[in-house]
Amino acid sequence: MLAVTKRIVCGAAVTALAVGLAGCSGAGSPEPKDKTNAESEDGSHGAKKGAGPAKSAVRLIGDGSTAYTGAQPGVLKPERLKPGQKPPQFVVFSWDGAGEDSQKLFSHFREVGKKYDAKMTYFLSGVYLLPKDKSKQYSPPQHAVGRSDIGFNDTEGIRNTLRELRGAWQDGNEIGTHFNGHFCGANGGVGSWSVEEWQSEISQAKAFVKNWKTNTGLTAEAPLPFDYEKELVGARTPCLEGQKNMMLAAKPMGFRYDSSGVGTQVWPKKTEGMWDIPLQLVPVPGRQFETLSMDYNFMFNQSKTVNGDPSQHEYWGNQMRDGLIQAFGRAYDGNRAPLIIGNHFESWNGGTYMRAVEETIKTVCVKDGVRCVTFKELADWLDAQDPETLERLRGLAVGQKPKGGWQSYLTAPKAPASPTAPAAPAGPEASDSSAAPDSATVPDADPGAGSE
Numbered sequence: 001m002l003a004v005t006k007r008i009v010c011g012a013a014v015t016a017l018a019v020g021l022a023g024c025s026g027a028g029s030p031e032p033k034d035k036t037n038a039e040s041e042d043g044s045h046g047a048k049k050g051a052g053p054a055k056s057a058v059r060l061i062g063d064g065s066t067a068y069t070g071a072q073p074g075v076l077k078p079e080r081l082k083p084g085q086k087p088p089q090f091v092v093f094s095w096d097g098a099g100e101d102s103q104k105l106f107s108h109f110r111e112v113g114k115k116y117d118a119k120m121t122y123f124l125s126g127v128y129l130l131p132k133d134k135s136k137q138y139s140p141p142q143h144a145v146g147r148s149d150i151g152f153n154d155t156e157g158i159r160n161t162l163r164e165l166r167g168a169w170q171d172g173n174e175i176g177t178h179f180n181g182h183f184c185g186a187n188g189g190v191g192s193w194s195v196e197e198w199q200s201e202i203s204q205a206k207a208f209v210k211n212w213k214t215n216t217g218l219t220a221e222a223p224l225p226f227d228y229e230k231e232l233v234g235a236r237t238p239c240l241e242g243q244k245n246m247m248l249a250a251k252p253m254g255f256r257y258d259s260s261g262v263g264t265q266v267w268p269k270k271t272e273g274m275w276d277i278p279l280q281l282v283p284v285p286g287r288q289f290e291t292l293s294m295d296y297n298f299m300f301n302q303s304k305t306v307n308g309d310p311s312q313h314e315y316w317g318n319q320m321r322d323g324l325i326q327a328f329g330r331a332y333d334g335n336r337a338p339l340i341i342g343n344h345f346e347s348w349n350g351g352t353y354m355r356a357v358e359e360t361i362k363t364v365c366v367k368d369g370v371r372c373v374t375f376k377e378l379a380d381w382l383d384a385q386d387p388e389t390l391e392r393l394r395g396l397a398v399g400q401k402p403k404g405g406w407q408s409y410l411t412a413p414k415a416p417a418s419p420t421a422p423a424a425p426a427g428p429e430a431s432d433s434s435a436a437p438d439s440a441t442v443p444d445a446d447p448g449a450g451s452e
Contacts (some may be wrong), residue, residue, distance in 0.1 A: 003016055031188060048303065059337045060223060065213045067223040074119070074172025076377045078384035084407035087393065089331060089370045090338035090378050091118075092277070093361060096236055097150065097178045098122035103346035105354060112358055114171060116365040118372035123178035123236050126205035128153050128161055129212040137215065138204060140181045141197035142188035148181035158216055162224065174374035177205045184239035191241035196244070198249035206232060229254070232355040235377050236260050236342065240279070245271040257379045265327060266336045266384065267393040275379045279342050282327035285319055293327065294342035295320065295353035306348040317352030324360045329400050332367070335396035337352055338378055339364075417435065 012045050027203030038167060059068040081087060092386050094115075100106040106122070113120055121261070127138060135146040145186040153161070169175055179201050183189050193201070209228045235244055237260040247258050251273050258271075270278045281290040284301060291297045298320040299306065323343060331337050343357050373381075382390065396402060402409030 021071070024380060030303070035164065046222070056225075058225075061227055062210055063214045064219070064223050064226050064286045065210055067225055067228050069225040072172065072226065073170060076119075076373060076381070077249040078370065078377070078381040079383050079388055080386060081410070084411040086369070086406040087336045088381075089328075089336050089367075090381070091328065091370060091372045092259075092338060092340050092378060093118060093376055094123060094176075094236065094340070094342050094375065095374065096342060097125040097182070097344065098161075098164075099125065099153070099157065099345065100164045101157060103345060103347055105347075106161070106168075109345075109358070110164065110171060110173075112169055112361055113173065113372075116361050116372070118361050118365040119174070119374045119377065120168075120372075121174040121234070121376070122165070123176045123177045123376045124165065124209065125150060125182065126180045126208035129158055129215070131155065131158065131210045131216055134215045138180060138208075139200070140183065141193050141200060143181065143183060149184070150182045155216065155218070155326060158212065159218060159221065162212070162218075165224055169224070169231075170376075174234075174376045175226070175228070175231055176375065177202070177232055178236060179205050179238065180208070182238040183424055184241060189241055189306065190238050191247070193242055193245060195245045195249045198246045199253070202246075202250060202253055203205050205435065206311050231380070234258060235276070239327060244272070247274055247276075250274070257375055259340065259342070259375060265331050265339065265398045266396070267337050267392075270393060275382060277338070277340060277375060277378065278287055280327070280340050283323045285326065291323075292342075293324065293340060295344060295346070295348065295357065298323070298356075299348050299353060300302040303349060306346070307351050313350040313352045317356040319345065320353055321356035321359045324356070325363055328360075328364045329436050330399035332364075332370070334399035334401050335393070337393075337396070337398075347360075 067368075094105075095109070098106055105284040109120070112118070127150065130138060130152050131154065132152040135148070135152050139145045140147055140149060161187050165175060181188070184191075187190075190198075190201075206228060208215070209224070209232075213221070213223075223430055234245070235250065235253055235255065237243055238260065240260050243258060243260040246260065247255075249271070250258070255274055255276035257277055259277045259279065263276075263278035263280055265280050265282070268275055270276060279292045279294055282293045284291050284298070287301075298316070299308075302308065302316045302319070303312070324339075328339050330340050341357070341360070343353070347354065361372070364370060389410060404412075424449055
């Protein structure tokens with residue numbers, strides 16, 4: 001069993017439409033989609049499956065905790081949209097603090113992903129590969145050496161988590177990071193960390209993955225089948241706090257995207273030279289506000305506790321599922337912006353949110369033109385596109401269909417700038433002005449407002 005003390009330690013994340021705390025740490029199977037038709041009709045050949053792993057000998061790295069085993073199997077090959085081509089509908093399912101404990105949710109959702117052709121991003125907490133008796137190896141910023149707000153692991157938990165990480169990568173999934181000690185809020189929370197402190201935290205998160213054999217003594221275990229120094233390209237911060245300084249630290253360390261922001265269902269842009277792909281505001285059916293696309297936020301707005309009224313469990317799970325599916329529908333039939341969903345391997349309120357996520361996967365990932373992908377695959381696809389095409393996609397509001405259809409919208413000549421209009425600012429800063437707010441900086445709102 002994963003021997004970590006899982007505490008809900010979250011900072012407030014509220015906007016005019018979203019109420020609740022930031023994320024912490026169905027019947028029958030639909031027929032599979034016809035992907036050949038989907039590609040020809042919906043332009044979803046903008047991403048195709050690669051040819052699989054290159055044949056090569058295993059090359060151990062460092063102490064043998066990780067290894068180079070060739071190209072990752074099962075990943076999508078990014079291709080540029082053709083002029084006027086309808087973009088694929090991307091959906092990203094992601095998991096914060098991914099580890100395998102007695103609930104066996106990591107292994108369960110790996111199987112769900114394989115069944116419904118859904119690749120996912122698993123944000124690993126580095127301390128899940130660090131045994132408690134080696135806790136002093138962790139020196140968290142602004143906290144005592146050996147402290148972690150989510151504890152550490154035991155031998156069985158580490159061995160089980162390693163098994164799932166190996167399998168997840170070999171299935172074509174992504175291993176990102178949720179960093180280490182999960183410190184939130186005041187008194188040393190990640191929102192107060194400097195760039196240099198984030199650099200230390202990132203380096204330690206990498207080290208715990210790259211040196212688990214030395215730290216655990218499990219030398220007979222097989223290595224993780226990837227070079228984590230190259231594999232790690234993205235993250236989500238604890239409680240969605242501290243995004244700006246984290247990104248400033250992470251970009252020079254090889255990161256390509258971040259998913260710690262609060263945003264809406266529009267096409268992503270770059271901030272600090274990285275793809276800024278935030279969690280999104282989605283409907284809460286039957287309520288007059290939207291909340292973030294994460295299990296924790298639905299739970300907070302429904303019960304404010306992980307052990308709410310059992311008679312409401314089914315209703316709450318259905319509400320989350322229906323809200324996510326409504327969010328999917330307005331993108332799928334509208335601007336085709338990627339839908340970003342975050343979760344935790346937790347059985348809050350009787351496991352109703354895990355059921356909601358699974359039912360969402362089996363509903364949306366089988367539809368024509370849909371690609372359930374990792375953040376890394378989405379970033380690859382975005383990088384492959386013509387910048388003018390991405391600019392036009394970002395011009396569509398939540399749920400907005402392109403005027404005149406996709407063919408017309410993505411091929412019409414670009415309107416000339418007004419001769420009296422001031423020149424647009426040059427450089428990458430020009431595209432960063434509408435960055436989603438960091439959840440830690442949203443001012444003066446009641447985190448319980450709008451909740452029953």
